[in-house]
Amino acid sequence: MNPVFSPLTPQNSDPYFELHKLGQFSPWSRKIFEDCLTKPYFAYSLDQDSQPLGYYIGMTVLDEVTLMDIVVSPSHQGKGLGKSLLQHFMSQCDQNNxxxxxxxxxxxxxxxxxxxxxxxxxxxxxxVNYYPSVKGKEDALIMCCYLG
Known part of the structure; x- marks a missing residue:
């Protein structure tokens, strides 16, 4: 069976918040995570056989979107799921101009x-020194993709 994308909402978010905590050095609180599942944010989960494989969260402002979070379950990394999640995310962005x-x-x-x-x-x-890390702080790279 192929993995399935579904809208991620506060009502179905429990397993994805667990993935979030596994995928982040300094995870968001449950409240912040759930707030990121309501407008102006949009989020999708990726599942196979009712097993959570990953998710992404985007935030829309006018004709721009910020990819806020994208996580693949540690046990499913290296299988191309990050690419699938990013492609789905970019397709959603493209469909919304x-x-x-x-x-x-x-x-x-x-x-x-x-x-x-x-x-x-x-x-x-x-x-410089944007993210907390094991060694203190590490830099963030800001990246952009122009569509259309």
Missing amino acids: IQQIWLEVRESNATAIDLYDNAGFILVEQR
Whole structure:
């Protein structure tokens, strides 16, 4: 059976909040996570056989979207699911006439940076000491993809 995308809402978010906590060094609170599942945000989950594989959250402002979070279950990483999630996200943006997609990523997250590079994102800016990390702080890379 193929993985299925479904809208992610506060009502069905429990397993995805657990994935969020696994996928982040400093995760959001439950309240912030649930707030990010209401407008102007949009979110989709990816499941197979009722098993949560991953999700993404975007925030729309006019004709721009920011990719707020994208997570693949640790036990399913390396199988192309991040690419599937990003493609679905970008397709949703395209269907809604979005002109630009923005994101920020930890400079140490080479896998994600490679995914974004291959999807057409370009590096716009580097924020020094932006993210908390095991070693104190690490830089954030600000990336953008122009659609249409």
